[in-house]
Amino acid sequence: MSAASTPRRRADSPAARFAREFAESKLALVGLLGFVVIVLAAVFAPLITPQNPYDLGQLDIMDGRLPPGSAGGWGFTYWLGTDDQGRDMLSGIIYGLRTSLGVGAMSTVVALLVGSSVGLLAAYYGGRVESLVMRVVDLQLSFPAILVALILLAVLGRGVDKVVIALIIVQWAYYARTIRGSALVERQKEYIEAARCLALGDRRVLFRHLLPNCLPPLIVVATVQVAHAIALEATLSFLGVGVPVTEPSLGLLIAEGYGYLLSGDYWISVYPGVALLIAIVCINLVGDQLRDVMNPRLRR
Template structure:
């Protein structure tokens, strides 16, 4: 378990930057100039304004507007909300499913282990984007559908990690002692074996959240992600792709920077968490 000194080490710049990302996403309705997907708040005659242009209402569009007159800065703030929501919910749900499946495979063994791990091996042998595309095409568009698709993509990674840890835990004396008690197997799994197999998933969780952000952005860029009236960073980047050849670079550039910064920050946070939860990495 992490000690007090490790918690102090966790207060690093990537964590502060990620906290700022989350704060901006949560406060978007309060600090954004407009809701860029509310037609009553968008002025079509202010389309494709370059960064720093003053609008008709006296507001300065610091990052410019897109081809429909939507404020780029506001679009980034609202896009962050969807990107973070989809990625965090899908990663947490995938962690719960994957941990349960991996620990169950280690505990029951035999045909249960063989069945679960063959499914895991089959999924991990396929390209991640291919699995995501098949899932989203099968399920259809929508935030709930893309969350489910990302869960399908990610659960297998948690299951493999959890199984490897649970196999070593299942052979320890405290598990042997618990087996001799008249307790249901499900209680042994969730009360004794699963809690001792969670730590490795804690180091994996931030990485998978960043992975989910990238996958959701890619699917939204391809038009297979969240609906157009519920923007994410990926769909915001896609909105300006058709304008790049006309010199209106800012429509895609600034959302792209925000997306890149979010993924990089989450990965740095994952590295910090790995150092906290994995004592062997502190000497590296």
């Protein structure tokens, strides 16, 4: 084998081909860069923010409702202004993104595991199992997600863990329906029949052969659902049934500043809303390109 053939083979690898096709969209690259910046800012929030916005010892009520660019009593500049409690809005937004990303990622991962397992079993075994699972899925999807989440939180109460549980219950049905449709197609293919003829066992056929070939649509749906979960958490917190007031949340920041819009203190509510919008748009841009790359028929 010649040395000149090695780079070509690497360039033709699935990972290289995926990266090349994903990079064809400049918007997707911008979205990916923005998402990476948001994640890094959220992870390293205690190191990069000038204050902990939820530590009462670091707040000064005399710095309340200062406009963007004002100098505060703590010796640093409030680049995005402060809220009515003297909380630095930039710090509050970064900490709020930390909560939103954590809730969105955790609920999406658990809902993905639960929904994909249930949908995969339903498609593989069929019969009454499939009918029962899909009737439950259809029943849940017939109600708006925000309504289901509101009812659940009215029963469970407020709290980050309660919001995660509510979002898991809201989301799992999307994954169950998605993987069930893909598994029904894959189940009829020859490699599944060959695995059954070799008596490999249902568990091995399900998770070693059937599941890997159903992953592409699941990845796309998961990307979209992360953005949906972040928006839903912010909505629930805005309505006062999500995370408690002692926890950072973009929804709470927007709600707290909503009453000051008419008085001209727009930054208290607008800037957290813009940050939420940017995060959701970045995730959706990445998700749209993933959908196109993983389904070549959409590119025609």
